[in-house]
Amino acid sequence: MRSICTSIVATLMLTGMSFAEGECADTNGDADVNIIDLLAVISDWGECVGCSGDVDGSGTVDVTDLLAVLDDWGECDGDNGDGPFNYGEALQKALTFYFAQRAGVLPDTYPLNWRSDCFDYELEQVNGTYDINAGILNRYMDAGDSPTFVLPISFAMTSLAWSGIDFSAGFQDAHLMDDLKETLRWHADWCIAAHPEPNVFCGQIGQGAGSHDFWVPPEVYTQVTEYEPKIWWLNEDHPGSEPTAEAAAFLAAASIVFEDDEPAYAATLLEHARQLYTFADTYPGNYTKSIPDAAAFYNSWSGYQDELTWAAVWLYRATGEQDYLDRAEAHYNDAALQTYWVQSWDGKMNGAAVLLAALTDKQQYKTDAETYLNNWLPSGGITYTPGGLAWISQWGSLRYAANTAFIAFAYVKLVGDHSDARYRTLGESQINYILGNNPRASSYVCGFGQNPPQFPHHRGGHGSWDDDIDDPNPNRHVLWGALVGGPTSADDFAYADVRSNYIDNEVACDYNAGFAGSLAFLSMTYGGDPLPEDEFPPAEDAYGKEMFVEASVIGTTDTSTLIQCRLNNRSAWPARMSEQLSFRIYLDLTEVITAGFEPSDVTIESDSLDGGSIGSLVAVDPGANLYAFEVSYLDEVIGPGSSTLYWRKCQLQVGLSNGAPPDAWDTANDPSITDLPVGENMEQTETIPVYDAGVLVYGTEAG
Numbered sequence: 269m270r271s272i273c274t275s276i277v278a279t280l281m282l283t284g285m286s287f288a289e290g291e292c293a294d295t296n297g298d299a300d301v302n303i304i305d306l307l308a309v310i311s312d313w314g315e316c317v318g319c320s321g322d323v324d325g326s327g328t329v330d331v332t333d334l335l336a337v338l339d340d341w342g343e344c345d346g347d348n349g350d351g352p353f354n355y356g357e358a359l360q361k362a363l364t365f366y367f368a369q370r371a372g373v374l375p376d377t378y379p380l381n382w383r384s385d386c387f388d389y390e391l392e393q394v395n396g397t398y399d400i401n402a403g404i405l406n407r408y409m410d411a412g413d414s415p416t417f418v419l420p421i422s423f424a425m426t427s428l429a430w431s432g433i434d435f436s437a438g439f440q441d442a443h444l445m446d447d448l449k450e451t452l453r454w455h456a457d458w459c460i461a462a463h464p465e466p467n468v469f470c471g472q473i474g475q476g477a478g479s480h481d482f483w484v485p486p487e488v489y490t491q492v493t494e495y496e497p498k499i500w501w502l503n504e505d506h507p508g509s510e511p512t513a514e515a516a517a518f519l520a521a522a523s524i525v526f527e528d529d530e531p532a533y534a535a536t537l538l539e540h541a542r543q544l545y546t547f548a549d550t551y552p553g554n555y556t557k558s559i560p561d562a563a564a565f566y567n568s569w570s571g572y573q574d575e576l577t578w579a580a581v582w583l584y585r586a587t588g589e590q591d592y593l594d595r596a597e598a599h600y601n602d603a604a605l606q607t608y609w610v611q612s613w614d615g616k617m618n619g620a621a622v623l624l625a626a627l628t629d630k631q632q633y634k635t636d637a638e639t640y641l642n643n644w645l646p647s648g649g650i651t652y653t654p655g656g657l658a659w660i661s662q663w664g665s666l667r668y669a670a671n672t673a674f675i676a677f678a679y680v681k682l683v684g685d686h687s688d689a690r691y692r693t694l695g696e697s698q699i700n701y702i703l704g705n706n707p708r709a710s711s712y713v714c715g716f717g718q719n720p721p722q723f724p725h726h727r728g729g730h731g732s733w734d735d736d737i738d739d740p741n742p743n744r745h746v747l748w749g750a751l752v753g754g755p756t757s758a759d760d761f762a763y764a765d766v767r768s769n770y771i772d773n774e775v776a777c778d779y780n781a782g783f784a785g786s787l788a789f790l791s792m793t794y795g796g797d798p799l800p801e802d803e804f805p806p807a808e809d810a811y812g813k814e815m816f817v818e819a820s821v822i823g824t825t826d827t828s829t830l831i832q833c834r835l836n837n838r839s840a841w842p843a844r845m846s847e848q849l850s851f852r853i854y855l856d857l858t859e860v861i862t863a864g865f866e867p868s869d870v871t872i873e874s875d876s877l878d879g880g881s882i883g884s885l886v887a888v889d890p891g892a893n894l895y896a897f898e899v900s901y902l903d904e905v906i907g908p909g910s911s912t913l914y915w916r917k918c919q920l921q922v923g924l925s926n927g928a929p930p931d932a933w934d935t936a937n938d939p940s941i942t943d944l945p946v947g948e949n950m951e952q953t954e955t956i957p958v959y960d961a962g963v964l965v966y967g968t969e970a971g
Contacts, residue, residue, distance in 0.1 A: 293336040295320040296685040296692070301340040304684045309333050312687075320687040343437045343792070353703045353717070355787050356442035356796030361716050361749030362784040363444060364805055366451045368728060368747055369777055371414065371486060372406035381807045382745045383728065384842035386486040387414065391473065391499040395506040395558060398468060403461030404499070406454065407473060410565075411776035412726035414486045415474030415497065417566045418462075418511035419555070420613035422518045424781035425455045426582070427674065429521035430619075431785030434681050438792030449525065456522050456537055459515050459544075466543045471502040471511050471555055476565045483737045484908050485728045485843035492735075492909035500559045508555025509548040509572035513579040516544035517616075520582035538586055545579045548572070549595070570615045573603035578616035581623045596624065607639040608649060610660055611671045613778045618675055626682035637679055641691050644672045655707040655760040656697055662771055664779055666712055666754030669698040671782035677789040699786045702751065707760040714750040714775070721752045723767040725774045730767060731840035733908040737768050744813070744840050748805055750775040751783045810841035815958045816966045817851045818950035821941065826930040828871075828923025829941060833899070834950055835880075835916045835958065837906045845907030848961040850900040853920070854970035855885075856937040858893040860924065863932035867895055869924055878916040879904045889971040894939075896970070898959075939970035 293301050295308040312321030312329040323333040367380050371387045378384075388405050407416040432439060432448050439445040462470035474497035482493045490496055502508035519541035527534035552572060556563040580596035583589070606615040618640045625633035643649045650658045660668050673695035685691045704710060704717040711717030714724055722742045723730075730737070731744035753774045755762040764772050790796075798804070815837050823830035835851055857867055872882055883898040901916055908914055922941075924933050935941040940955045957967030 293323045293333070293340040295323065295337075295687075296680060296689060300343050300681065301337055302342075305337050306334075308687065309337055320689070351790060351794030351796070352700055352705060353790075354796045355438075355790040355794055356444075356798045358703060358713065358716055358749075358796070359438065359442055359784060359787040359791050360444055360447070360798035360804065361713065362751070362780050362787055363447050363451055363749065365714075365747065365749040365751075365775070365780050366408065366454075366777065367805075368726070368750070369408045369410075370406070370454060371409050371416070379805050380745075381810075382731070382841045382843075384487050384844070387474075387490065387497055389490075389496075391497055393501065394498050395501040396468070396503055398464045398501065400499075401461035401464065403457055404470060404473075406461075407458050408455060408777055409474075409486065411774060412724070412729070412770075413476075413479045414489060414727075415476055415479050415565075416472065417476075417562060418471050419514055419562075419566050419568070420776070420778040421455065422459075422511060422514040423613040423616070424778040425452055426514065426518040426521050426578070427619075427671075427781040427785050428452060429518060429525050430678070431674070431788045432525045433521065434678060435785065435788035435792050438788035438790070441795060442791050442798050444798060452522050452525060456519060459519055460536065460540055463515075463540050463544060465503075467547045467551065468501060468503045469508075469512050469515065469544060469547065470499055471508045472500045472559050472562055473497050476561055483727055483730070483732050483735050485731060485840060487728075487843040488845055488908050491845050491905070491907070492913065500561070502555065502558055504551050506558035507548075507551040507553030508558045509552045510555045510568045510575045512544050512555075513548035513572065513575035514616075516541045516548065516579040517575070517582040519544065520579070520586040523586050541579075541583060541586070545576075545583055548579065549576055552576075566613065568614060570604065570606065570617075573599050574606070574616045574620065577603055577620045581620050581627070585623065585627065593627070596620070597628075600624065605636060607636055608643055610668045611640075611675050611782070612668065619678070622675060622679050622682060625679075634683060637675075637683070641672075641676055641679060641694065644676075645690060645694055651758045653755065653758050653760045655701065657701050657706065657755060657758075657760065658694075658698060659755060659758040662756040664753045664774065664776070665756070666702050666751055667776075667779040667782070669754075670702060670751065670779075670786055673698040674782035674785040674789075677786055681789070695786060696790070699783070699790060702754075702783065708763070712752050712754050712763075714747040714752070716749065721750075721765050721773060723765050723773060724750055724752055725767055725770045726750070728843075731843065731908075733836075733838035733840070733843075733914045734911045735909060736911070743767070745808060746805075747775065749780065749784075751779045753779070808841060810839075812952070812954075812966060814839040814841060814965070815846075815849065815960060816952050817956040817958055818952050819956055820945045820947055820950040821935075822919070822946075822948060823921075824935075825923070827926065827928045827933045828921055829933075829935050830919060830921045831941060831944065832917065832919045832948075832950060833956065835899075835901065835906070835918075837908070837914050839908060843908045845905055845909075846960050847903050847905050848901075849904070849906055849916075849958065850898050850902070850962075851956050851958045851967075852896050852898045852969070853922075853941070853956055854888065854894065854896045854939040855922070855941075856893055856939065857895055858937060859934045860932055861893055863929060865924060865928065865932055869928075870895075871921075871923060871925065872897055873921045874919055876917075876919045878918050880916060880918055882920070892971065894971045896940075 295305040309321040312319040321329040323336045519537045523534040523538040577599035584592035606617040611618045621637040676691040676695035710719035729747040819833045888894045954967045
């Protein structure tokens with residue numbers, strides 16, 4: 269049709285007719301010029317000020333508008349005018365958040381230099397014993413903690429896969445399709461590993477309460493607390509339809525994303541999706557009965573019929589098989605509608621209504637979808653803040669607004685909008701509020717926009733070394749793209765950027781899903797440039813922030829000096845324990861040798877080493893009279909953890925034996941001592957270098 273339309277346009281132009289050039293002739297704001305836009309022009313034909321069919325804004329819908337629609341036929345490719353934010357950059361950062369959430373064995377070339385392997389060991393099995401595929405360790409952690417709650421993470425990935433299907437141009441225009449696929453693949457591979465038999469699936473990894481008992485990064489959690497995640501299986505005796513069906517929905521959606529470039533992989537995903545749906549449908553049951561630990565965190569309030577509906581719809585879309593559509597419609601009729609609540613990890617009926625409306629063209633589903641969206645309009649039942657946020661709950665209020673925006677954009681794209689573009693306007697208003705168009709003039713996305721959150725509730729992002737949620741300030745890492753919870757009441761200023769406030773400042777995998785999908789639509793519509801790959805995410809500089817010595821001089825005599833040293837392991841790039849730390853103290857013995865003494869006459873003593881040992885005095889540069897000794901903490905586990913685990917403190921008395929003349933001992937020329945403060949207050953010093961397994965990690969070696 270494109271070629272025919274182009275020929276018509278070319279012929280008319282040759283005869284002298286022309287039409288205005290400018291923005292994409294998209295009458296309903298779905299970033300796609302198609303039959304809906306053509307019908308809008310036809311229905312509005314004639315004088316029609318302000319109507320959607322008046323593409324060129326002339327006040328009359330005529331042949332010029334018709335030709336504009338025909339010429340722009342297809343996706344608008346980001347040429348619908350400039351948006352108020354760089355949606356490409358926001359989308360890039362929203363996807364980057366998922367790199368902060370991975371557990372297991374991470375690739376050597378990882379985008380975030382403060383993340384590393386964690387929980388990469390055999391797990392205790394509950395509800396059965398099965399051969400464990402090592403890939404099950406490579407999982408997404410839920411939020412600022414470390415469990416994998418399968419229901420919400422699978423919902424998040426389904427939403428992202430959906431956006432990759434219908435808003436693919438947004439990812440492609442921002443050169444982020446590979447990033448999206450990488451994000452989806454990590455969970456898709458996990459689902460395969462978590463599905464060892466047709467009727468067996470992993471429903472959860474990690475204990476909710478146990479993972480919350482300590483405030484340290486995941487890389488050291490087990491070494492510090494002895495907490496070891498368990499794995500809960502779902503099977504015929506222990507059913508769990510919600511996470512199982514949600515995983516089926518995700519794998520079916522993901523198969524569509526991968527089918528063009530990786531058909532064999534897509535076929536594998538689809539086969540697992542079929543089996544998981546059959547398992548969930550054949551052995552129905554609420555998953556919290558099989559995994560009681562999940563009830564306090566992600567209880568299934570809506571039951572499992574919505575997940576069965578959701579899975580069957582996605583399987584129909586992936587396969588075109590009528591049986592799945594029949595099942596989806598049957599499940600839909602058995603499920604409770606959620607038109608006055610919100611699309612979320614617990615409720616999928618509004619998303620299912622949109623898909624069924626598009627796939628069947630039945631009015632029932634259009635009515636249900638529009639009832640939901642109309643309820644979220646300013647004239648609907650949702651409370652609005654004065655600044656324009658549609659607010660429904662204190663827990664993740666921005667997450668719910670973003671999810672609704674995503675559903676609005678999906679409806680616009682797949683079904684259509686009204687002539688006043690009400691649903692697109694709804695979606696844009698909520699996402700723009702999140703990005704900074706609000707009375708606080710602040711972004712709610714870490715690392716993006718003006719005045720973004722600095723203190724998200726996230727153990728890894730914070731990087732505490734002493735199990736203290738308030739120490740240090742601010743967070744040591746930028747949690748790129750993380751959407752925080754947001755206002756806790758219908759008040760634009762009911763938000764506190766405080767790390768311990770887990771209601772306002774929680775982040776989670778499901779928070780970012782509808783948000784990222786919405787950004788893909790806006791990127792498709794308005795364009796936007798992500799940051800260059802070789803510049804983002806930037807490697808964070810860890811020097812001087814991890815392993816170092818603090819020291820001071822606390823006593824002097826004519827022939828000796830008493831110093832105190834505190835060796836620190838505050839590592840967070842990534843957090844790691846060490847049993848091979850040491851530090852070196854350099855001495856210039858020129859005055860000792862000039863006075864007729866030998867280096868062997870120098871004594872180094874301590875009755876307070878805190879588990880360390882003192883090495884021999886060795887020559888570094890005999891010609892310059894430069895010598896050094898080491899204090900070693902071999903086999904002492906030192907690292908981020910409790911208030912005492914991350915450091916070792918010692919006192920060292922260095923000097924000559926009693927009776928030596930005063931001028932034979934002088935620390936003014938000793939590289940490691942001369943600049944130390946005097947008194948009990950120690951200061952970090954580069955003149956006492958620190959080594960991990962013999963490798964210099966901080967400080968300057970004298971000579």
